[in-house]
Amino acid sequence: MSFVKNVIASLSGRRSGFASAGRGQRQDPTQSRGRGRPPADADEEMAFRFLASDSMLGDVGSERLLRAIKSFAPSQPTQSIAQFAGxxxxxxxxxxxxxxxxxxxxxxxxxxxxxxxxxxxxxxxxxxxxxxxxxxxxxxxxxxxxxxxxxxxxxxxxxxxxxxxxxxxxxxxxxxxxxxxxxxxxxxxxxxxxxxxxxxxxxxxxxxxxxxxxxxxxxxxxxxxxxxxxxxxxxxxxxxxxxxxxxxxxxxxxxxxxxxxxxxxTSMSDQQIRDTLVLASRHADVEMRPDVTDAIVSISYGRPYIARLVGLKAAKMSLLRGSAFVEIEDFRSGTEELLGYLDSAGFGQAGRFISASGANASLFVAMLKCRRDSSDRFTINDVCEVLTKVPASADFVQKVEQAIDLLASPEFGLLTVTPGPVPLCQFVDPRAELCISILCGRALDRLPRAQTNLQALHV
The missing domain is CATH 3.40.50.300 (P-loop containing nucleotide triphosphate hydrolases)
Structure with a gap:
């Protein structure tokens, strides 16, 4: 199936659904969240864990979770020099x-x-x-x-x-x-x-x-x-x-x-992201296994916000199962919970595009790399260079341009394109990048290399 046909197929719903950490179709977030810890009553799941004063409700687990929330603080600028890293x-x-x-x-x-x-x-x-x-x-x-x-x-x-x-x-x-x-x-x-x-x-x-x-x-x-x-x-x-x-x-x-x-x-280097995770983990009094750190770095693409958010979710999963050691399963459970949140925030459309083919996932990965290298905006030619490693044909550039126009359309709403002599592309929100990054990582891990090689589109 050609690149453009894959895109059309994703719109028509012939291939739909998210993959879940290499384990088939994506589960309902309300069920996957409980993985790795004892089931909770429905009213417990829907309750706040902390008082508005940021004091605990009495149990040690809540105290440790609150410490992790304050240490990773994904949605807030770092306020203290003691927690400044990278x-x-x-x-x-x-x-x-x-x-x-x-x-x-x-x-x-x-x-x-x-x-x-x-x-x-x-x-x-x-x-x-x-x-x-x-x-x-x-x-x-x-x-x-x-x-x-x-x-x-x-x-x-x-x-x-x-x-x-x-x-x-x-x-x-x-x-x-x-x-x-x-x-x-x-x-x-x-x-x-x-x-x-x-x-x-x-x-x-x-x-x-x-x-x-x-x-x-x-x-x-x-x-x-x-x-x-x-x-x-x-x-x-x-x-x-x-x-x-x-x-x-x-x-x-x-x-x-x-x-x-x-x-x-500019975007942080991989080592700066690692330093950020290490410092946040130390303040949270948890320890991330090396494969967890590697996984978070790989989907952050230089964004400290993404690294902190995924790090917090993984740490939360380890603490909820009573461990201070963050394992790769905690990372998978944490990203699963994040996907449920991102779905409700309106970024689930990315899954329809990615599920159409590995080629679509590779296109998204190229965009993420371009965004990392430019810190925000990128051009269609930037994407083509990442994908082909050689000057792209006019036909290939046109296919990528059609895909970007589709992703910028109201139905998908994942990109904005600023008109000009050289149109500039930009992800609408770091949360969109996070959703795309998680889903692309899962899709590309499952597919043979031949199915994800966009060089074939250059022929």
């Missing part, structure tokens, strides 16, 4: 840029590459030596005034050069916001307020910068960074975002380049 050298470079070079900082890269975790880890280290750090998440309407008023509200008035603790007329509980004038602050007015800081340094992390749609914010930020550096004001700005953050900033003011330290975060 980018130690980058963190050192960032600290040097802030401390020695007095640079402002731009962290950019694809989704899920650890930008926010790096910024928060840097802030954690800075606080240890007396920096005041403010974190602001951009909205579509953010302005220079709204961002800096938030930061000023967190800086105590005692750091004002003109503050006199003997003056009873001044409330010592005030913040620097009391020094800000009424109305919108311009960069120059703001710089005058910030110039009054003494005996500390202020770090302002502006996250999700790419979300902002206010055309004046980039211009104002560029101006304030230039003024802060020129006047040696003890305030540094850390901008976190994706896309064309650097080009937009430098485009507003070319001389800003000399006061910026730019870090582009």
């Amino acid at each position: 980018r130690a050298s980058t963190l050192t470079q960032v600290i040097t840029a802030i401390e020695e070079h007095r640079n402002h900082l731009v962290l950019f890269g694809g989704r899920g590459t650890g930008k926010t975790s790096l910024a928060l880890a840097m802030s954690s280290v800075a606080r240890r030596v007396g920096y005041h750090c403010s974190y602001v998440s951009c909205t579509r309407e953010s302005t220079i005034d709204s961002i800096f008023r938030s930061a000023l509200s967190e800086l105590p008035i005692r750091y004002d050069q003109q503050f006199d603790p003997r003056n009873e007329a001044v409330d010592p509980n005030l913040s620097f916001e009391a020094l800000a004038p009424q109305g919108e602050m311009t960069p120059q007015i703001l710089a005058d307020v910030l110039a009054r800081i003494r005996s500390t340094r202020l770090l302002i992390v502006i996250d999700e910068f790419d979300r902002n749609e206010n055309p004046t914010l980039t211009r104002d930020l560029t101006e304030i960074m230039k003024v802060l550096s020129d006047r040696a004001i003890p305030v540094q700005i850390v901008i976190v975002g994706v896309g064309d953050v650097v080009d937009n900033l430098v485009g507003e003011h070319s001389s800003i380049a000399r006061v910026l330290y730019v870090v582009r975060l």
Whole structure:
């Protein structure tokens, strides 16, 4: 069956269903979840395990599970330097840029590459030596005034050069916001307020910068960074975002380049993912067998979010059967539970495509590799190069293009394609990548190599 016919077959449902860890058709998630531990009553399965205060309900098993949840924390940036792993050298470079070079900082890269975790880890280290750090998440309407008023509200008035603790007329509980004038602050007015800081340094992390749609914010930020550096004001700005953050900033003011330290975060290496899993396991007080670590690394494709989420599920399965040793069966049970969650989140369509043929699974794997290498977006030609290892024929490129268009259609909704001279493809969500990765790994493990070799489509 040809590549395109396989795709059509997957749409018509002639081949459907998920494989389950090499054991035939996929089981009902509500039944597979219980594998490896004693069955539970239905009302127990539907109950929360922990109080809202994050305290336990009394049993040791719940305490260990809660520790694992906090240690792996897949959906949250790493908050503590003690749990920061995978980018130690980058963190050192960032600290040097802030401390020695007095640079402002731009962290950019694809989704899920650890930008926010790096910024928060840097802030954690800075606080240890007396920096005041403010974190602001951009909205579509953010302005220079709204961002800096938030930061000023967190800086105590005692750091004002003109503050006199003997003056009873001044409330010592005030913040620097009391020094800000009424109305919108311009960069120059703001710089005058910030110039009054003494005996500390202020770090302002502006996250999700790419979300902002206010055309004046980039211009104002560029101006304030230039003024802060020129006047040696003890305030540094850390901008976190994706896309064309650097080009937009430098485009507003070319001389800003000399006061910026730019870090582009790409996907993590396999070793960095391993380091992340080892550290999270240590904090969770579990031990992953080497084959489990290998399996998680193989489906993460450089995404720390995916590694942490799968690691948490595998650790959970081992703890629920009363063991601190995470075995390969825990990995299989954990990914099975994840597939049930991903089905309900709307990503089950990937299974229809993958189940059509091993060739389809190989196509998805090529996309995942391209995404890993580019950190987010990839082209059709990138995919073809991974698949064929040699320049692809026009016929082969057209077949891949048809498949990508199908996956970007409303019926599948797994990819987005940005039009342009060279269209850019992107997975809609890291969860879609996770679902695809798990299913592809299972499909390719079961099929003979001849059935997964897309080179034949080049003929």
